[in-house]
Amino acid sequence: MRPSQRSRTAEGTAALRAAHLLLDDEPVVLDDGYAADLLGAGWAQAAVEPWARARRRLAKSAAAAAPWAGRFPTGTRRLRAQVVVRSRYAEDRLGEAMERDEAPVAQYVILAAGLDTYALRSRHLEERLKVFELDHPETQSAKRQRLTVLGIDWPPHAELVPIDFERQTLREALADSHHDASRPTFFSWLGCTYYLTRKAILDTLRVVAAQPAGSQIAFDFWSRSLPRRADRLLLRSLRLSVAGVGEQMLSFFDRREATELIRQAGLEVDEILDTREAQRRYLAGRRDGLVMPDFSYLALAAVR
Numbered sequence: 001m002r003p004s005q006r007s008r009t010a011e012g013t014a015a016l017r018a019a020h021l022l023l024d025d026e027p028v029v030l031d032d033g034y035a036a037d038l039l040g041a042g043w044a045q046a047a048v049e050p051w052a053r054a055r056r057r058l059a060k061s062a063a064a065a066a067p068w069a070g071r072f073p074t075g076t077r078r079l080r081a082q083v084v085v086r087s088r089y090a091e092d093r094l095g096e097a098m099e100r101d102e103a104p105v106a107q108y109v110i111l112a113a114g115l116d117t118y119a120l121r122s123r124h125l126e127e128r129l130k131v132f133e134l135d136h137p138e139t140q141s142a143k144r145q146r147l148t149v150l151g152i153d154w155p156p157h158a159e160l161v162p163i164d165f166e167r168q169t170l171r172e173a174l175a176d177s178h179h180d181a182s183r184p185t186f187f188s189w190l191g192c193t194y195y196l197t198r199k200a201i202l203d204t205l206r207v208v209a210a211q212p213a214g215s216q217i218a219f220d221f222w223s224r225s226l227p228r229r230a231d232r233l234l235l236r237s238l239r240l241s242v243a244g245v246g247e248q249m250l251s252f253f254d255r256r257e258a259t260e261l262i263r264q265a266g267l268e269v270d271e272i273l274d275t276r277e278a279q280r281r282y283l284a285g286r287r288d289g290l291v292m293p294d295f296s297y298l299a300l301a302a303v304r
């Protein structure tokens with residue numbers, strides 16, 4: 001991403017979380033009541049604008065693109081499903097890691113947090129959990145400013161830790177924080193691997209692998225092996241739209257490649273869910289058409 005600019009894709013995913021509460025049926029998959037406030041007026045625009053621009057470029061004619069402008073296209077519903085399910089997945093796995101008898105975790109590191117609001121939503125866990133949000137400094141300072149404008153105090157159990165994954169190691173960033181490297185930690189890394197080089201991903205996973213036994217990481221990755229044309233088009237539009245805001249997608253993996261990468265980093269694969277499995281777990285029986293795109297995978301890896 002552009003070094004001097006806050007992440008626009010972080011705003012886009014927050015807008016999708018906000019839209020979920022407005023547009024989708026009960027039961028809510030992820031109840032992120034802060035997302036809309038963090039974005040401020042015009043937040044819906046953040047979800048639709050870059051998308052509509054990419055559609056216009058793909059359609060090559062304003063007439064063909066017109067129906068997409070100014071409303072939530074079907075594609076954003078699929079992205080919305082992906083965004084809320086991946087956060088819910090990570091938060092559920094964190095909850096399990098905190099409750100287990102052996103090596104329960106009391107530290108949660110959110111890599112590439114963007115406008116993630118878990119820290120704000122978990123004030124009640126203040127005595128049991130330390131939350132570390134790592135992200136690009138520009139994205140963090142925009143978030144901090146927005147919270148100040150809203151009059152929301154930063155929670156005492158959470159710490160903002162700046163990092164540029166392409167220039168700095170996770171170890172260095174954590175060493176500059178109050179993170180305790182002698183105790184197991186749960187990590188999440190959502191919506192980010194595709195924006196990084198394979199080397200930066202591997203370096204980060206290796207730092208997780210060096211944490212004490214019981215540490216885990218939940219992350220998502222995207223695949224380019226897509227049999228369905230609709231998914232290929234959706235991914236293409238998405239790549240265009242994020243490139244248009246300075247965030248190039250660089251890395252894609254299928255299940256086999258991701259498994260190799262996780263093992264190469266020195267971690268054990270707990271599970272890898274494809275769209276169908278994630279859909280069955282989190283979106284089964286819905287009537288609102290909330291379905292996930294086929295390119296998204298969820299992974300849980302552990303230090304044994």
Ligand SMILES: C[S@@+](CC[C@H](N)C(=O)[O-])C[C@H]1O[C@@H](n2cnc3c(N)ncnc32)[C@H](O)[C@@H]1O
Nearest residue numbers: 007009010013112113114136139164165190191
């Ligand atoms: C699509 S957003 C995802 C944010 C959040 N995890 C979510 O699910 O909404 C991508 C995030 O990756 C971060 N990011 C991308 N490249 C980065 C880099 N080189 N170093 C640090 N953060 C980076 C951006 O700042 C942004 O917050």
